[in-house]
Amino acid sequence: GSLLHTSSNLYILYDPYVKFKLEGKQFYKSKVVYKNLNPRWNESFSHPLRDREHQVEVYDKNRTTDDFMGSCSIDLKNLELYRLAAHYLLLFPIITNQTSFICIFGLLSCQKLRDRLHSAQTQRSLEGTKTQSRTRMWTGLLGVTLVEGQDLPQSGVGDVYVRFRLGEQKYKSHVSLWPNPQWREQFDLNQFEDCQEPLQVEVFSKRGRKGEEQQCFNSVWFIISWTGKCNPFCVVEVSNSRLQTHTMFKTVNPEWNKALAFPIKDIHEVIEVTVMDENGDNFLGKVAVPLLTVKNGQQICLFLKKEDLARTYKGTITLEIDVIYNKVRAGIKTFKPKETKLTEETPKFNKKVLAQNIYRVRRISTAVLYTLQYINSCFQWESTQRSLIAFLIFLVTVWHWELFMLPLFLFVLIGWNYFQLSAGKVTSNQDVVSDLHTTQDASRKGLMDKIHMVQEVVLVVQNVLEELANIGERVKNIFNWSVPFVSCLAGLMLFIAATLLYFIPLRYLVLIWGVNKFTKKLRNPYTIDNNEILDFLKRVPSDVQKVRVQFYIRMGRRGNSQKVSALFAVAQFPSVAEIYPPALFDY
Structure with a gap:
């Protein structure tokens, strides 16, 4: 390792160690090198490879919680057969201008599956019973x-x-x-x-x-x-098509050598291969292979997984798949409705699935929140250089903006990510691996942790639904004249906005808004940043607030004077209502 650190201070000595993971599961952990920024582990191990990126994570050993120092991935394409070579891997994220590296010597050898698994078992005999059984x-x-x-x-x-x-x-x-x-x-x-x-x-x-x-x-x-021996057979499914192989009797190492042909209606389908035992139709394992990942004429060896395809099971299966399709027709078919799977089971409530979905939504919302905070920091002039560059980009973009620039920008973004993946700086399945690792860590929690997790999930869902319902009801109450003052004010602002848009082009209005937003902090350093539309909506009562505090508004005239009477009923506090009964106020 070279220049391993967790902060910008390079004078602090750390205790680094390395974890090797595959699909979020750790299969090797190095020893700890104490008080060294440039550690040398000098360890070697062997592991059966799979057609996946292997994650390498570096941590700093502490008494309580180990600090994350960086991670990278090993691309199997960079390994050459029977050739030992050094690979210098850049650790992400980059904290300072001095980047951190880790050097790994990789050697790829080709053996039979049985010999490879046996050698891996011998090498990791002290890793535990669970690893050996797999x-x-x-x-x-x-x-x-x-x-x-x-x-x-x-x-x-x-x-x-x-x-x-x-x-x-x-x-x-x-x-x-x-x-x-x-x-x-x-x-x-x-x-x-x-x-x-x-x-x-x-x-x-x-x-x-x-x-x-x-x-x-x-x-x-x-x-x-x-x-001692089972009678396995395979069931192969593609969408609504299903075929079954013959049964191999009294063996745990079957060789079917069976060729099956399926009509491909959608290139985005997934081939599902389920291995069953004829003795009572016992489940032995399952794999799923997307058609777009298939390389014709190449054999692939996959670990069997459980029915939910979330965790590995016992045994492996070797497949050779050939996909023949027309790319033009497949591209056109992508924009047509997807075929409904007829044998799909009815979904049932599962607290783990609910927690996983909440985590996924939270991860996306966190990314959006960080983006908004970054934009807001430009408005707040936290960094003069960054805010000045953002202000100039805003002016140039709005002044020369055309509608074709939106798909062009998205095209450039997709191309940029493609070059980043090609260069190996980022990986496309990093989020999937971290999500799977988080889900597995959640499954190991105790009873009280699970109860708190369910309470937290339910509370998040409750708050999100409440916010969405409040926004919808407040917009409805504006048009229903639930509060005449607010509805009148909204009508006036809409009329002014329509007039401005009729006489002034939208480009100039956006420029005026952006200049005001960027210069607000410069004109008044103590101003509080706000969103005018959200502040206006918070003044409108929702249906729940209307029930809690009922407004009875009656307008009339007495002679030449106008009278407005409002009855405020305190329904939630009977003790207060007994002391102070509902009062009628005249203005």
Whole structure:
């Protein structure tokens, strides 16, 4: 590493370490080099590659929370077969003028899938049971169904749970009540060729707040089903078309060698391959491949995922896909209605999905808010140079503005992002990886954290819906003359705006508004920045406010004088209403 830092002060010594991640999941972590801005780790490891960008993140080790120092991605296109080469990767974000680098020596080797997975398992044998079960080749499946416990000893009092262990694989049941616990749980354990250990079952009782454990033995009913070989078959779906392969009997390494043909109605469709076991139609894994990412004549090896395609499952599948289509027709088809999937399930409420959607909306709104704050800082002249450049750009753009410039600007923006991706400075799936990582971190939270998370999500939804409803009702109340003074004022301002737009071109009005906005802070340094339209809408009562404070307005004449009577009813405070009854005020 070179010039690793978390702030503009380069004289502070940090304790950096590196994390390697794939799709938000960490597969390697380096040691910590203490008090060094230019660390040398001198570590090596091997990992089975996938057709994805591998993320590299650098952190500063602290006692409480580790500080983020920068990140980059490793493009597999830069690796050459059987050639060890150094890759200098620039860390983002760039905090100072002196950029941070990290040097990685990469070597790409080509092996058979079984050998590659076996070598990866040997290299990471100390990483944990979960990583081993995903990389090692298993030869059988042990299905365990934990039912109940009967006639447990009366000497122990407390909650009961069961531990299962097969080799380095462990499973712990949930806690059930004494003395006849009911678990009703089902799980699977993998059987490996190099592991011939028996299945160990232990029953424990947990007592007291400190969780003192006492081992107990008596009757515990559980069912074990051994599946040394399975009968897998594949179901391939493209939109509403579905085909199925033949079944390979008594094997966990099937080779179908089956060619299937589908009519492609939309090039934006996704091929979904689901692997099932014919014994009870058990789910074995699923993959999804977008048609636009397919390279004809090239074999791809993918990890099987769970049904929701969010997390990896056990095993891999190798596919070779060829897509033949007309690019002109595919482009025209993009602007036509998409075909509705007939077999799509009815969506159900899920608090995790709700929290994820709230996080996505919050991320977009945060980006918009930062953009607005940046524009507002130009109006506030926080940086004289930046505000002056923005003011000149505003004048030139408004004076020479034509309608064709809007799509031209968006075209330039798309082209700029394309060159940034080609240069490797940014990555297109960085936000997706961080979103997935955040969702996985949320799934590991405890019960109280989940309750607070749900409360926060519901509160955000409640506030957003309230703001939208208030804006809509206030606009409606302006035209309904709920408050005659405000409606009269709105009509007057609309008439003045229509007159100005009729006699003065829009270009000059925008110039006048922009000059006033930029020079307001210069003319009066203590002025408060505001939005006139929003300030006007806040004066209009919503329907809820009209119910809480009811306005009864009656206009009439007594002789030559005008009378306006308003009755204010205090409905929410009965104690106050008893002391001060509704009063009639005459003006």
